Amino acid sequence: MRKGLLALTVVGLLAANGVAGCGDQLTSGDAAGARKPKIGVILPDSRTSARWEGADRRFLEEAFDAAGIDSDIQNAQGDKSQFSNIAEQMITNGATVLMIVNLDSGTGKAVLEKARSQGIATIDYDRLTLGGSAQYYVSFDNEAVGKLQGQGLAKCLTEKGTRKPVVAFLNGSPTDNNATLFKSGYDSVLKPKFDAEEFRKGPDQWVPDWNNAQAGVIFEQMLTQTEGRIDGVLAANDGLGNAAISVLKKNKLNGRVPVTGQDATAQGLRNILAGDQCMTVYKAIKDEAKAAADLAIALANGERKETGQTVRDPESDRAVDAILLTPKAIYADDVADVIADGFVTKDEVCSGEYAKLCATAGVN
Secondary structure (H helix, E strand, O other), X not given: OOOOOOOOOEEOOOOOOXXXXXXXXXXXXXXXXXXXXXEEEEEOOOOOOOHHHHHHHHHHHHHHHHHOOEEEEEEXXXXXXXXXXXXXXXXXXXXOEEEEOOOOHHHHHHHHHHHHHOOOEEEEEOOOOOOOOOOEEEEEOHHHHHHHHHHHXXXXXXXXXXXXXXXXXXXXXXXXXXXXXXXXXXXXXHHHHHHOOOOEEEEEEEOHHHOHHHHHHHHHHHHHHOOOOOXXXXXXXXXXXXXXXXXXXXXXXXXXOOEOOOXXXXXXXXXXXXXXXXXXXXXXXXXXXXXXXXXXXXXXOOOOOOOOOEEEOXXXXXXXXXXXXXXXXXXXXXXXXXXXXXXOOHHHHHOHXXXXXXXXXXXX
């Protein structure tokens, strides 16, 4: 394994013991002084990506338990009403810090404002709530994720030798700011190729709520619309990519049409090993969860740490203190590194028919 391949950098290191001025944001100091520290976390669903329950929950729980801080981690399962109800319950049950992965900015904004009005500190985890009031935002550099996807698809199409390939797009949910950032990233790579007529732009659609089943229907319509002439698929994550691959298999086109992904899920890695998926983007969720947990624990203890970086909320034009981590492109030769990093297990990826493919890819 190449040493340091998956080492991720935090662009904006936490000051070891820094406490910022109060400014116009709550820091939970008053709440922590009056109540026992307790951190509430709302995850978005378990359907669109395996990461939320398989990785984020586990790593956040481990961090809070290690710090001796009470926590309550719940999943809204894609239901906006349930998301709001969970938040209300957490506030009532004494949360002093609330960390959310919003389902959309409208719902997220209302929850953050309610928490703020109750003196509860807040963190946007993975997705920025546009127009929201979270004190911190912890995520990956999402435009960089999109650039890796665009570069990956261009690389795979070039290796295929397809002349003027038609590229179709399965974007993420239009209500997820991350999906907008991913698209900005991959468009910045692929648009110059369309402008130069090296590639041709095909159908380009958003997938509501990152719904994989709906993505399959959308892609089947794309294939019909183009009379089967789609040479590459920019899919915004592994779930959408697998939906496209399922349709390509039905049409005996899998392996011939490069497909991108994101999240380095076990399914995505299997698709890469089988030659049905071009690449994925690995985001070390353990590092993201640790960075967010460290901030939440500090807030629960009445501290506010400096991150050394901000992101601009495009809706409110507010500068939000942020930590952005660096993603990594994963191709067939890199699958072993994701497993070695502990993100997925060898058994999850290499069982059954994939055992030989794993051995060929150097998974030990």
